[in-house]
Amino acid sequence: MVSAVVLAAGKGRRIGLRKQFARVGGLYLYELSLKVIKGAGIEDVVLVLPPGERVEVEGVKTVEGGEERMDSVYNGVKAAKGEFVLVHDSARANLSPDVLKRVLEAEGDSVVPAIPSPDSVLYDGKYAHRDRVLLVQTPQKVRRDLYLKAYLRAKGKGKVYTDEGSLLLGELGIRPVVVEGGRWNFKVTYPEDLTVLRRLKLERRVLFGYDVHRLAEGRPLYLAGVKVADDLGAVGHSDGDAILHAVADALLSFLGYGDIGTVFPDSDERWRGVRSTVFAEKVLELLRERGMAVSRLDVTVILERPKLGPFREDMIRSLSSLFSVPKEAVSLKAKSGNGLYPGRVEVFALVEVQTISGLK
Ligand code: MG
Numbered sequence: 575m576v577s578a579v580v581l582a583a584g585k586g587r588r589i590g591l592r593k594q595f596a597r598v599g600g601l602y603l604y605e606l607s608l609k610v611i612k613g614a615g616i617e618d619v620v621l622v623l624p625p626g627e628r629v630e631v632e633g634v635k636t637v638e639g640g641e642e643r644m645d646s647v648y649n650g651v652k653a654a655k656g657e658f659v660l661v662h663d664s665a666r667a668n669l670s671p672d673v674l675k676r677v678l679e680a681e682g683d684s685v686v687p688a689i690p691s692p693d694s695v696l697y698d699g700k701y702a703h704r705d706r707v708l709l710v711q712t713p714q715k716v717r718r719d720l721y722l723k724a725y726l727r728a729k730g731k732g733k734v735y736t737d738e739g740s741l742l743l744g745e746l747g748i749r750p751v752v753v754e755g756g757r758w759n760f761k762v763t764y765p766e767d768l769t770v771l772r773r774l775k776l777e778r779r780v781l782f783g784y785d786v787h788r789l790a791e792g793r794p795l796y797l798a799g800v801k802v803a804d805d806l807g808a809v810g811h812s813d814g815d816a817i818l819h820a821v822a823d824a825l826l827s828f829l830g831y832g833d834i835g836t837v838f839p840d841s842d843e844r845w846r847g848v849r850s851t852v853f854a855e856k857v858l859e860l861l862r863e864r865g866m867a868v869s870r871l872d873v874t875v876i877l878e879r880p881k882l883g884p885f886r887e888d889m890i891r892s893l894s895s896l897f898s899v900p901k902e903a904v905s906l907k908a909k910s911g912n913g914l915y916p917g918r919v920e921v922f923a924l925v926e927v928q929t930i931s932g933l934k
Contacts, residue, residue, distance in 0.1 A: 575657055576678060576715065577618035578611045579650030580604055582664040583639025585624065592624070593762050594664045599775045599929040600865025603762060604664035606775075608634065611662065611713075614674050622650040642734050644741065648725045651718060659721065661738050662713035665762045668771055669713070676753040677715050684748050685715040686739040687755030711755040714738040720746060777866070778928040783824030785816040786920040795880075795919070798873075798889035798906070799851045799896055803880045808919055811840035815850035817873055817889075820923040821897065822850070822857045825868075828927065829860050854896045861927065868897040870926035872905045877919045882908035 582594035582604040594604045601609075604621060608631065611619060621631060625638045637653045639646035651659050660677065662669065677685050688708035695702040716738045724745035728735060735741035739750040762768055789795070793807035796815040808814025823834045831837050838845045838853055861867065871893055875882060882889070886906060894901040911920075 575618065575655070576616060576660055577620065577654035577656030577658070577718075578616045578660040578662065578713070579620045579622060579647060579654055580607055580611065580662050580664050581622050581639070581643065581646055581650065583622045583624050583646040584643075584663075584665065593768065596762070596768055597930075598667065598768070598772050599777070600862070603667040605631070606667040607662055607664050607669050610669045610671055610674060611660070614671060614678065616660065618655050620650045620653045622646045643737075644725065644728070644735055647738065648722070651721050651725075654718065657718060658715055659718045660713045660715050663761060666712055666759055667762060668756075668758050668760065668774060670756050670759060673711075673754075673756040673759050674713060677713050680715070680751050680753045682715075682751035683717045683720055684739050684742040684750040686737070686750040686752055687711045687713070687759070688752050689755040689757060689759075708752065709755075710737060710739060711759050711761075712737070714750075716742060720748065776929050778869070778926065779828065781824035781828045781925045781927065783820035783822070783827075783923040783925060784921065785819040785823065786918060787814045787816050789917050789919060796850065797875065797877075797882070797885070797919070799849070799854070799892040800885055800888045802882060802885045802889075806879070812838070812845055812848050812850050812853070816919050816921040817875060817893070817923070818850040818854050818896070820873070820921040821871065821893075821925055822853050824923055824925040825857045825861055825927070829857075829864060831860070851896060858897060862930075865930055866927045867930050868899045868925060869928045870903045870905075870924075871897060871899055872924040872926075874907045874909065874922045875919065876909045876911045876915050876921075878911050878913070878915050881910075 595602055620635045620637055622639045623636055635653055637649045640649055647661055673687050677687055688710045691704055691707040691709050694704050695707045724741050727745045742748040762771055787808035787810055789806050790809045791806055794801050795803040795807040796813045798817040819834055826833055826837055890901055890904045890906055893904050
C-alpha cells in the first residue's frame, strides 16, 4: 500500500506569503494536489500543516510540521500507514496525474521524478555538464521503514537534507530510481509563479441557455426577477421567469446537473409558485462550489408587450445582483418580435463563466 504525505507546513520565507494558503480557482494550493492524489486512488493521506494551524479536509489526517522540511516530512511519514510513502510539496500545485502515475508505477526503495535542465548550471564556480544535470521534483516515493531509519541517522548527526531522495542516498547509499517529471510540475516559489499557476488553471467558458413560456391573462409577468406586468404573465410551475430559467439552464447543464427541470422538477410541490430568484441563488451556489463565477451575461428577450424599456435598468440591476456579476458586464436586449410572437415570451442567453481566481 502507498500512503501520501502532502507538505503544507512551509513558512513562506522566500515568497513572503504562506503560499499553501494562497487560492487558485477557489482552492488552496494544498487542495489542488490533494485532488490529484485522491484521484489516483490513494486513501491514506496525511497533510502536514504549520504548527497551530487547523484545517479540516475530508478523509485526510493532519499533523503539525517541524523546524526543517525534513522534520515535517518525518512527522507525516510517522502518521502514514503504507509500506511506501509518497511525499509531495503542496507548492507543486500543478501536479499532473501522469507524473504521479509514473512515480507510483516505478519500482524501487526511492523513486524521484526529474527533468533535464534547459539552462547551463554553475556549481561551486565550475560549469556542470548540462546533460548530466537533472532537476528533481516531487512527489517522491520512499519505503517507509527506510525513510524513518535514514531520518533518525541524519538527525543524530545534525545533518539536513532537502528531499527524500537525497536523504536515502546520503544516509543509506540508496540511489534513487529516476522517472520523467513534468515541465509544468513547477514549485510555486515566487509571487510570479502564483500568477503563472492561476493562468494555467484559468478556465473560461461561454454557455448557452434558452427558454420559452406561453403568456396568459390575469397573472403577473416576471423577467430577470423583476415584475414587468400584472395582467399578462407566463404560464409555468414556478413564476415562469424565462430569463432566470434560461441562465440557470445554461449553468446547470455546464455543471453536469442536466437542466432546470431535472433539478427543480415541476412534479415537486416545493417549487410550485416559487420565485425563480430562488433557483438563481441555488444555481450560483453550485457554481461557486466548483470554484467558478459568472463573468458576463448577454440576454435577448423576445416579447410583444409590455415594452421592456422602462424596466431595463431594474432588470440589469437585478441580474447583476442575482448572479453576482458587475452591471457593466450585463447586456440585455429586448425585441418585440415584429408581430410574430403574440402570446409568448422567448429568451436566449449567453453566460460566460470563469474560475474565481481569474477575476482577482
Ligand atoms: Mg421556464
